[in-house]
Amino acid sequence: MSGSYDDSVGVEVSSDSFWEVGNYKRTVKRIDDGHRLCSDLMNCIHERARIEKVYAQQLTEWAKRWRQLVEKGPQYGTVEKAWHAFMSEAEKVSELHLEVKASLMNEDFEKIKNWQKDSFHKQMIGGFKETKEAEDGFRKAQKPWAKKLKEMETAKKAYHAACKEEKLAVSREANSKADPALNPEQLKKLQDKVDKSKQDVLKTKEKYEKSLKDLDSTTPQYMENMEQVFEQCQQFEEKRLRFFREVLLEVQKHLDLSTVASYKNIYRELEQNIKAADAIEDLRWFRANHGPGMSMNWPQFEDEDWSADLNRTLTRREKKKAADGVTLTGINQTGDQVSQQKNSSNLSVPSNSVQSVQSSYNPFEDEEDTGSTVSEKEDNKIKNVSSYEKTSYGAEWSDEETNNPFSSTDAQAESNPFDEDASPTMEVRVRALYDYEGQEHDELSFKTGEELTKIEDEDEQGWCKGRLDNGQVGLYPANYVEPIQ
DSSP: OOOOOOOOOOOOOSSSOTTTEEETHHHHHHHHHHHHHHHHHHHHHHHHHHHHHHHHHHHHHEEEEEEHHHHHSOOOOHHHHHHHHHHHHHHHHHHHHHHHHHHHIIIIIIHHHHHHHHOOOOTTTTTTTHHHHHHHHHHHHHHHHHHHHHHHHHHHHHHHHHHHHHHHHHHHHHHHHTTTTTTHHHHHHHOOOOHHHHHHHHHHHHHHHHHHHHHHHHHHHHHHHHHHHHHHHHHHHHHHHHHHHHHHHHHHHHHHHGOOOOHHHHHHHHHHHHOOOOHHHHHHHHHHHTTTSSSOOOOOOOOOOSSOOOOOOHHHHHHHHHHSOOOBBBBOOOOHHHHHHHHBOOOOSSSSOOOBBOSOOOOOOOOOHHOOOOOOOHHHHHOOOHHHHHHHHHHHTOGGGGTTTTTTHHHHOHHHHSSSOOOOOEEEEESSSSOOOOTTTBBBBTTTTTTTEEEEOOOTSSHHHHHHHSSSSSEGGGGGGOOOO
16 A cells, blocks of 8 residues: 655655555554454454343243143153253353353453543544544654655656757757758757757756755654654554453453353253163153052942942043033922022033932932932932922923023123133144144044144143144144144
């Protein structure tokens, strides 16, 4: 890169040397570059801190999501604990990376910012004070030598022009001697011009040599002054370079988690948790809790007991049907308690049939449902109901809506609690997390990664209703799928 000195317009720069006029500007520009490099380094650290923060957040989200999937999944025992150790590791590493982010911003970033502010002082007219001082120093050191250089260049041009004119004059004189048309007077003029050009060559040469000698005499002082200003710029740049080296070492310490004791402990603990997984122990646990090791109430001969609780464990489908109705319990057979019966009975009237009865005898249950004959004592109680009781029951248990004990003015004003929720469920596309093979004819089967459509939300037993892409509709475990984002 080359330039020209302001006071030396017309001076030609012959090389890219520092000593050429105006070539000190590269050194001056380095000061401005130092300020820009401070800003670049701050931006670099800021971006790295943002990456550390995002990585920490992603680790936390990953750990939370997979902790839930593992807890709901089929894995069990010590291997499940070892799997959970990975999520614990991610959470702890996330905390360390947040600490790295805080160190980069609160320590390294702020340190560079303060150093930049203390080392570079902006001027009201623009630029930095340090840049102007270096510019003025070089200009002052170079001005005398640049002036002599300009004079020497002018003398050199004059000398070269005189030499050119001399050659032209000699050439014209030689040509005139061969021309017979020229008279002696013309020949004499050409001879005088040759003599004059030779004298001009001598004069310009003498002046050129003198200006060159003067330039050489000022060169040592010029070099000394330029060296002095350059060394000042070097010292300023040395401070910046040493400061950058110091900051980069501190950044390296903050990023190097291998030297952090807690970081080593995280993976030492992770290794211990994984090695603690015991396949034999897990198999023994599964045998005791889900295999032949489980206790069993083997069938034994039992006498018929009508006072026993008729309720039984419902299958998944029966539970769903039972949720559609209510259960009738606490039915008293005396007419005196009919009015109390309306308020104290637990009602369960399904759409098709009564599922269970918790009283010793239910007058509304058919013989086909009970599967046995009612004793004569109970039959006589029903047959001997007084006319008053019959009237009461007839009035209370009429099919007419106005005398229905389950209907009232208050109940009619509100929605019927026994009606099914008819509001449609929004269909959602889900993806299978694990393979599942349907155990019953109304259950779906799918492979890991297969997509299907959820058409009913999860019920109390943890089952959802869905539809495969081939149109098959059925039930599946809710924790075997995840929504498609």
